[in-house]
Amino acid sequence: MAVLAHAEAGEIAARLRNFALPAHQDLRVPENGLVMLRGRVGGDGAPFNLGEATVSRAAVRLASGEVGFGYTLGRDGEKARLIALCDALVQSRDFGGPVERDVIAPLREQLMLRRNRTAAETAATKVDFYTMVRGEG
Amino acid sequence: MYVAVKGGERAIENAHRLLAHARRGDQSVAEISLDQISEQLGLAVDRVMSEGSLYDRELAALAIKQARGDLIEAIFLVRAFRATLPRFGASEPVETGAMRVQRRVSATFKDIPGGQILGPTFDYTHRLLDPSLAEGFVPEAPAAAEASTAPTPRVTDILGRDGLIESSPQAEEGASVGDLTREPLNFPADRDLRLQNLARGDEGFLLAMGYSTQRGYGRNHPFVGEIRFGEVEVELFAEDVGFAVPLGAIELTECQMVNQFKGSATEAPCFTRGYGLAFGQSERKTMSMALVDRALRARELGEEALAPAQDEEFVMSHSDNVQATGFVEHLKLPHYVDFQSELGLLRKLRKEFAEASAPDAMKEAAE
Numbered sequence: 166m167a168v169l170a171h172a173e174a175g176e177i178a179a180r181l182r183n184f185a186l187p188a189h190q191d192l193r194v195p196e197n198g199l200v201m202l203r204g205r206v207g208g209d210g211a212p213f214n215l216g217e218a219t220v221s222r223a224a225v226r227l228a229s230g231e232v233g234f235g236y237t238l239g240r241d242g243e244k245a246r247l248i249a250l251c252d253a254l255v256q257s258r259d260f261g262g263p264v265e266r267d268v269i270a271p272l273r274e275q276l277m278l279r280r281n282r283t284a285a286e287t288a289a290t291k292v293d294f295y296t297m298v299r300g301e302g
Numbered sequence: 303m304y305v306a307v308k309g310g311e312r313a314i315e316n317a318h319r320l321l322a323h324a325r326r327g328d329q330s331v332a333e334i335s336l337d338q339i340s341e342q343l344g345l346a347v348d349r350v351m352s353e354g355s356l357y358d359r360e361l362a363a364l365a366i367k368q369a370r371g372d373l374i375e376a377i378f379l380v381r382a383f384r385a386t387l388p389r390f391g392a393s394e395p396v397e398t399g400a401m402r403v404q405r406r407v408s409a410t411f412k413d414i415p416g417g418q419i420l421g422p423t424f425d426y427t428h429r430l431l432d433p434s435l436a437e438g439f440v441p442e443a444p445a446a447a448e449a450s451t452a453p454t455p456r457v458t459d460i461l462g463r464d465g466l467i468e469s470s471p472q473a474e475e476g477a478s479v480g481d482l483t484r485e486p487l488n489f490p491a492d493r494d495l496r497l498q499n500l501a502r503g504d505e506g507f508l509l510a511m512g513y514s515t516q517r518g519y520g521r522n523h524p525f526v527g528e529i530r531f532g533e534v535e536v537e538l539f540a541e542d543v544g545f546a547v548p549l550g551a552i553e554l555t556e557c558q559m560v561n562q563f564k565g566s567a568t569e570a571p572c573f574t575r576g577y578g579l580a581f582g583q584s585e586r587k588t589m590s591m592a593l594v595d596r597a598l599r600a601r602e603l604g605e606e607a608l609a610p611a612q613d614e615e616f617v618m619s620h621s622d623n624v625q626a627t628g629f630v631e632h633l634k635l636p637h638y639v640d641f642q643s644e645l646g647l648l649r650k651l652r653k654e655f656a657e658a659s660a661p662d663a664m665k666e667a668a669e
Contacts, residue, residue, distance in 0.1 A: 167535070167548035193542075199384060200538050200549065201392040202357060203479065204501075204579045206493055208456050208556060210470025212395040212479050213494035215501050215579055218357035220390055220549060224542065234543045238536065238550040239358065280402065284449035287404050290420040291447070294412040 168273045169251055170237045174244035176275070177251065180268040187260065188228035189250060195223040195242025221245040231256040307636045325370050339363040348553075348582025349373055353623060354380030355483075355502040357552050357581050374504075374623050381624050392479070394537045394546055398556045398579070399456050401532040405583075408457050409526040410560055416454030421531060422583075457528035458558045458575060467527075467560060467573040489615045496598055496614060500591045501580055503621030509586060511611040512593030520597045520609030523562035524576065531555045531583050555584045559592035564603055574603060 169177060199217040206213060223235045223245040233253025235245040251268060254260040326333070340347055340363040350362040354377045362380060369375035405421025408414050420426075461467040471493065473479075480495040487495065500508060515522055534554055537546040557578035565571030576596025578588030597611040610616055620626060 167550075170548050170550040198388045198390045199356075200390050200536075201481065202536060202552065203393050203395040204398070204497075204554075205395045205470065206497065207458060207470030207575055207577050208398045208558065208579075209459065211473035211477070211494060213497040213501075214392070214479055214481050214483075215396075215498070216352065216355035216357065216581060217384055217389070218393075218536070218549075218552065219361065219387070220538070222390065222540075234540065234547065236538060236540060236543075236547045236549055238552065239360075281449065282446075283404065284402070285446035286444040287419055287421055288449040289445035289447040290405075290422075291417045291450075292420050294418065296412065 166248060166252055168269050168276055169235075169248045171276050172272045174241050174247055176272060177244065177247040177268065180271065181247065181250070183267065184260070184263070186250075186254075187257070189225050189253065190228075191246065192224035192226045192232060192249075193222065195221055195245045197221050197240045197242065223249045225249040225253050227253045227257060229257055307638065325368070334367060336360055336363040336367065339366050345583060346371075346373060348580075348584050349505060349587070350376045350380055351581040352584050352587060353377045353502055353504060354384070356380050356384045374627050378624050378627065391538055391540070393549070394539065396534045396536060396552075396554065398530070398534060398554065399459065401454070401530055401534050401554070401556070402551075403454050403530050403532040405532070406454055406528065406530040407526070408528045410528075411457060411460075414457055414528075415460070416452050417450065454530070456530075456558060458560070461527070461560070461573065465570070465572060468575060470575075487618060489618075490601075491614060491618060493595075493599075496618065497577065497579070497591075497595060499618045499621055500578070500594055503591070504623035504626070505584070505587045505590065507621050507623070507626075508590035508594050511597070511617060512590035514609065515593050515597045515611045520600065520607070520612040522574075522576075522593075522596050522605075524593055524596065525560045526589065527558040527560035527575075529555065529557045529585055529588065531585070553582050555580050555582065555588045557585070557588035557592040559589070559596055561596050574599070 198220055200220045201217050202215045203212045204215045205211065218238055219240050221235075221237055221240055221242045221244065223242065224232060225235070225246065226232045231253045233249040233251065233256065235247065235249030235252060237245050237248060251264055254264045255269070340359045343363075343366065346366055347359055347362045350365055350373055351357050351359065353373075354362060354365070356362070358380075361383060362376070365376035365379040365383075366373065368379060403416075403419060403421075405423060406416070406419045408418060412418065458467055462469055480492055480498065482495055482498055487499075491499070514520070516524070532553065533551040535551050536549040538549055539546045555578075559576035559578070561574045561576055563571045563573045574596065576592040576594075576599070578591035578595065580587045580591065594611055594617060597609070598614050598617060600607040600612040605612070607613065
């Protein structure tokens with residue numbers, strides 16, 4: 166599901182469009198709220214409250230009974246609903262495999278491409294400092 | 303004391319209409335979009351998110367646009383917005399050691415595992431205005447190199463392995479995390495509340511406070527152990543789901559300040575630390591925060607606390623720019639009743655003064 170949280174609503178919707186989706190209903194209509202983000206003292210110590218983030222959440226139930234939950238940073242309720250739908254679909258016998266293959270896997274690949282590009286651009290700025298001996302110059 | 307006034311509705315309405323017009327500026331110039339603000343004024347967005355204490359790029363961009371670029375006004379707008387939403391819970395603490403770093407430098411060690419990575423930085427630029435940016439500038443594509451898969455441990459973790467630096471304080475089991483948006487601030491405040499206060503504190507104020515420690519007002523001999531900027535994953539333990547769900551990633555800057563060492567008869571000397579963490583790429587903010595965090599530990603570390611930056615009541619009560627601007631700026635609202643009573647008192651005192659000195663004046667005139 167982490168992959169879906171990193172995708173745009175439009176990207177998920179576009180990939181779901183190829184599916185004949187089973188009947189489903191909103192168990193929780195998309196709702197926006199806040200989550201307090203926490204850090205740790207020194208990076209590895211006791212937690213502290215850093216500041217909040219907007220979060221959208223939703224829950225969807227398939228007619229066959231599977232319940233899916235969707236949570237994502239931001240205020241895009243439709244994205245939360247799509248994540249919940251995918252979460253429900255991956256649990257179903259008929260849709261689990263295809264959703265993993267045709268929705269999540271390609272989005273994961275896109276995410277990795279974006280991350281690899283950033284990593285490569287970042288790597289090009291790696292620097293080797295060397296200390297000069299005093300008196301040289 | 304402020305006494306309410308009434309009236310002036312029409313003028314206020316017209317003033318706000320005029321503000322909207324002034325905000326838009328010359329309408330023959332293209333209107334700025336939120337995407338443009340978010341993409342091209344990214345560091346302003348980062349600052350508004352940090353001090354507005356709300357991670358949402360789009361809202362911060364909207365606030366900057368609405369505030370005509372006045373960042374404190376934008377921060378105020380974001381703070382007001384956050385009060386309109388329910389809180390779903392608190393995230394699992396973010397793991398900055400697992401950050402996908404886009405920048406990471408240490409001023410203490412030149413050879414750190416994972417390397418020094420400059421990333422997108424103003425450092426080493428010449429600070430000369432660049433006329434080519436004035437119009438139609440297309441940047442060169444970034445250089446690329448093979449990315450290393452080596453981990454990038456925090457520099458303080460490396461020092462910690464040899465016991466050369468104090469370890470981070472751990473939470474007591476079951477201890478709650480202080481939240482100054484929920485409970486009023488009391489002194490002395492624990493480190494969690496201090497860090498929350500500093501994280502949303504005004505960058506300029508913290509910069510000045512941090513600078514004052516360097517100039518000798520509470521000196522604590524700092525080195526930048528490490529600054530890192532990049533993406534970390536956020537997870538929330540969702541009660542309806544029953545486990546921690548991924549929410550996506552946020553950008554953070556972390557600063558680990560390594561400070562003067564301390565030891566005692568029973569403890570071997572080791573470096574002390576100050577910590578800074580903020581949303582987005584906020585280096586000056588996190589460095590200042592780390593300096594002030596360390597200064598505020600004076601009592602805990604048995605140091606004399608005589609300087610402003612070491613006074614937690616002073617620092618924490620004045621760091622919030624929304625509170626500060628509220629109190630300073632309210633002075634421009636009508637204080638007519640208040641001022642009338644002062645004026646009345648002053649006239650009375652002047653009259654008494656004139657009467658008391660009148661005989662002297664007459665005496666002088668006679669001589």
